Amino acid sequence: MVSAPPRQAPGDLLVHLRRARDHADLHYAETLDLAAIAAVAGISKFHFQRLFTATYGVSPAAYLSRRRVERAQDLLRSTNLTVTEVCHAVGFSSLGSFSARFSELVGESPSGFQRRWAAAGPPRIPGCFVFMWGLAERASEEKPTGPEAS
Known part of the structure; x- marks a missing residue:
């Protein structure tokens, strides 16, 4: 049985994910945890984790x-x-x-x-x-x- 590919975030959430990714890019040297980056996106940390990983192919921690x-x-x-x-x-x-x-x-x-x-x-x-x-x-x-x- 072949599993379905991960779903990407809907278009309206991509803006929020990009904002969080840009924040991580700018503030990489600071202490950033999942909750802090998810807060920038305005999404719960668990939902953010799933959407970020599905959209960018790596977890937020791996990206950072x-x-x-x-x-x-x-x-x-x-x-x-x-x-x-x-x-x-x-x-x-x-x-x-x-x-x-x-x-x-x-x-x-x-x-x-x-x-x-x-x-x-x-x-x-x-x-x-x-x-x-x-x-x-x-x-x-x-x-x-x-x-x-x-």
Whole structure:
């Protein structure tokens, strides 16, 4: 017996799913759980889980973890940050789970990936600048503007 393919979300829900996916893309380094992402879509977390998986072919957790690994690859290629610093910068809380997931998706360890890219030449962006830029960006978002700022 052949099972039916998973159903995709109805057109009106796709907008909400895209909003939640975009939110995960922008806030990948933050602590995001299923309930938080589902809240952005305005759907219960269980319904969101089913619709997201049927629509995008991966669970929200797998999507977020893949996005974090993609960003980690960028940082490992272009900065002089340590693997541990990259792990925490992209939102993983455990170096072990980061290394395991990275190896699973990329096919080599984070340190092996970084060594391979380091052989091509020095990193273009100093790690201290990456952290400064990230902190300055967050501070400007938190700084009040308008009449209440004075």
